[in-house]
Amino acid sequence: MLRDLKHAGLKMTPQRIAIVRQFAGDESHPTAQDLFERLQPEFPTMSFATVYNTLDALAAAGLSGMLRLGNAARFDPNTDAHHHAVCDDCGNVHDIAAASLSPTSAAVRKLRRTAPGFNVRAVERVYRGLCADCSKKMVARV
Amino acid sequence: MLRDLKHAGLKMTPQRIAIVRQFAGDESHPTAQDLFERLQPEFPTMSFATVYNTLDALAAAGLSGMLRLGNAARFDPNTDAHHHAVCDDCGNVHDIAAASLSPTSAAVRKLRRTAPGFNVRAVERVYRGLCADCSKKMVARV
DNA sequence: CTTGCAGTTTAGAACCATTCTACTTACGGT
DNA sequence: ACCGTAAGTAGAATGGTTCTAAACTGCAAG
Numbered sequence: 244m245l246r247d248l249k250h251a252g253l254k255m256t257p258q259r260i261a262i263v264r265q266f267a268g269d270e271s272h273p274t275a276q277d278l279f280e281r282l283q284p285e286f287p288t289m290s291f292a293t294v295y296n297t298l299d300a301l302a303a304a305g306l307s308g309m310l311r312l313g314n315a316a317r318f319d320p321n322t323d324a325h326h327h328a329v330c331d332d333c334g335n336v337h338d339i340a341a342a343s344l345s346p347t348s349a350a351v352r353k354l355r356r357t358a359p360g361f362n363v364r365a366v367e368r369v370y371r372g373l374c375a376d377c378s379k380k381m382v383a384r385v
Numbered sequence: 386m387l388r389d390l391k392h393a394g395l396k397m398t399p400q401r402i403a404i405v406r407q408f409a410g411d412e413s414h415p416t417a418q419d420l421f422e423r424l425q426p427e428f429p430t431m432s433f434a435t436v437y438n439t440l441d442a443l444a445a446a447g448l449s450g451m452l453r454l455g456n457a458a459r460f461d462p463n464t465d466a467h468h469h470a471v472c473d474d475c476g477n478v479h480d481i482a483a484a485s486l487s488p489t490s491a492a493v494r495k496l497r498r499t500a501p502g503f504n505v506r507a508v509e510r511v512y513r514g515l516c517a518d519c520s521k522k523m524v525a526r527v
Numbered sequence: 528c529t530t531g532c533a534g535t536t537t538a539g540a541a542c543c544a545t546t547c548t549a550c551t552t553a554c555g556g557t
Numbered sequence: 558a559c560c561g562t563a564a565g566t567a568g569a570a571t572g573g574t575t576c577t578a579a580a581c582t583g584c585a586a587g
Contacts, residue, residue, distance in 0.1 A: 311453045311454060311455070312453060313453070328496065328500050328503050328505070330503075331506065337500045337503065338499075339495070339496065339499050339500055340499050346512070350512070353481070354470065354481065354512060357480075357481045357482050358470050358479045358481055358516075358517075359517065360516070360517025360518075360520060360521075361470050361472075361479065361512070361514060361515070361516055361517060361520075362514045362515040362520045363470070363512050363513070363514040364473065364513050364514040364515070365512075365513045366510055366511070366512055366513075367510065367511045367513065368508055368509065368511075369508070369509045369511075370488070370492070370496060370503070370505050370507075370508055371505070371506050371507045371508075371509065372503060372504045372507070373503070373504040373506070374500075374502070374503055374504075375500075375501065375502025376502075378502060378503075378504045
């Protein structure tokens with residue numbers, strides 16, 4: 244990811260390197276707040292704007308994505324096509340591999356009927372339910 | 386919807402009646418701000434909290450849903466199973482009818498593989514692309 | 528019809544996430 | 558080493574949502 248950052252013509256500042264190190268490979272879909280807090284010890288003077296600027300730059304370079312499920316935006320370093328499974332109870336988000344986000348021809352046909360003229364680019368899915376841990380807790384609670 | 390409100394054991398206040406009147410059947414997926422502004426002329430003293438409280442009550446009674454696509458939450462009075470098509474350009478959201486939000490057996494099988502233990506309840510889809518109007522504009526712009 | 532009270536509304540403050548601003552700093556090409 | 562400019566900083570500003578404490582009001586029971 245660092246290599247890609249450089250390749251995208253972005254300057255390699257210590258802050259960016261630290262953010263990327265913290266972010267790349269993180270599957271917890273952290274918020275800006277999360278990343279900011281984790282970097283506090285190393286960069287006590289870092290500003291929120293830097294976290295947002297860097298995440299925006301990564302997104303603009305196609306190196307990361309964003310996800311909105313609650314009040315706060317969650318950032319996602321996984322650039323492979325994938326969907327998300329969200330736990331109704333704890334709110335944790337898991338990645339679900341997908342072959343592709345491109346609409347299937349069946350989806351295109353359906354949209355032609357229900358939303359004529361809409362030009363689909365991608366189809367995202369959110370699976371809602373209970374994650375493994377919370378499913379167990381629910382059983383225990385009864 | 387008003388009947389359902391009463392049936393859900395909620396008090397019929399003038400504010401709630403006005404909100405429901407404004408909201409029911411609205412396919413624009415309004416934000417709290419939108420509804421608040423539309424009700425200003427009729428209820429100049431109404432508070433934001435009332436709009437949120439009422440929308441929360443409706444959601445709790447299963448009479449409406451919520452959707453998070455940008456900074457602001459959008460509310461959705463359509464309780465039929467459906468997905469959403471979001472325009473990349475103008476941000477407008479259209480409903481796409483769906484037979485059901487229950488996971489297909491294929492989806493359940495896939496999740497068993499990629500997220501073992503996750504207990505799916507519903508599958509929501511977001512179709513991203515350009516709406517009919519914006520598609521036209523894009524063509525015109527070239 | 529009156530009463531009581533739990534559920535509602537209100538204004539405004541508080542809170543959180545995000546963006547903006549004006550300024551300083553420092554990466555990286557020459 | 559120098560310079561231009563991209564990036565970082567602190568803090569204020571903005572926008573959305575929730576909270577609080579006090580006043581009000583449907584509505585069920587008398």
